[in-house]
């Protein structure tokens with residue numbers, strides 16, 4: 001059953017259309033990813049779901065509630081982890097949780113939440129003295145303190161070290177296993193691949209693909225990528241003229257050729273005909289990263 005329904009959502013900032021007709025449904029119990037480069041419209045989309053921004057077109061329903069009309073009701077079922085949420089430096093972990101808990105009709109047991117998030121020994125620690133990972137865990141705890149049915153997590157692991165990121169991922173899986181539906185906004189491919197049941201790939205205010213991580217990769221898995229170091233210079237057109245070849249990129253001394261069919265054989269034979277030796281020749285696997293580049297023409301690296 002869909003717990004969130006977004007139809008033809010539009011949001012303008014002045015003359016700039018930040019969200020341009022986005023539609024999707026989130027099923028109860030899933031982790032739904034919204035993945036895209038900076039400025040794609042991800043945060044604006046979730047802010048319209050959260051009722052933090054008014055939309056300029058389309059409709060949004062969360063458990064049948066309209067965020068613009070039913071704000072107070074929505075707040076009782078929706079947990080929000082804001083991007084870079086900052087608390088006053090001197091507020092203690094326990095105080096912050098008790099304060100947030102007071103906003104809800106049936107809040108979670110804060111002791112159990114503190115334990116679940118591994119913050120037992122930090123209850124009396126001021127926010128300003130927590131590590132980045134601990135601050136992040138507290139912000140997740142604050143998103144969960146109202147016992148929400150849906151949690152929206154924006155840029156969950158930005159700025160965390162690799163271990164803290166993995167711990168946070170484990171935590172999010174536990175949250176989902178406890179029955180909370182999660183919308184996860186991210187521009188990290190590995191995070192989306194690891195956590196999400198389905199991913200909406202967003203670019204310039206539109207969804208360019210919506211599928212499981214495996215489904216997204218499969219879209220481009222017909223593609224093959226061949227990487228080599230040529231023994232002599234040559235023009236890209238030599239390879240682009242081959243029907244099997246879609247793209248030719250240069251990466252330092254290496255040439256990376258992407259295409260379908262038997263790219264390897266086609267490239268090798270045209271190079272041989274031109275007396276070029278392909279050293280360090282490798283055929284590479286397609287990843288979600290590649291799927292993203294194929295779908296948007298952009299890399300998520302920035």
Ligand SMILES: Nc1ncnc2c1ncn2[C@@H]1O[C@H](COP(=O)(O)OP(=O)(O)OP(=O)(O)O)[C@@H](O)[C@H]1O
Nearest residue numbers: 013016018036037038039040041042043044045187
């Ligand atoms: N309050 C605002 N006023 C004007 N323009 C805005 C405002 N908020 C966002 N924008 C613009 O709208 C576009 C979409 O921004 P949004 O924050 O939704 O993207 P995003 O995909 O979440 O990016 P990021 O990963 O950087 O958070 C961007 O071009 C951004 O500059």
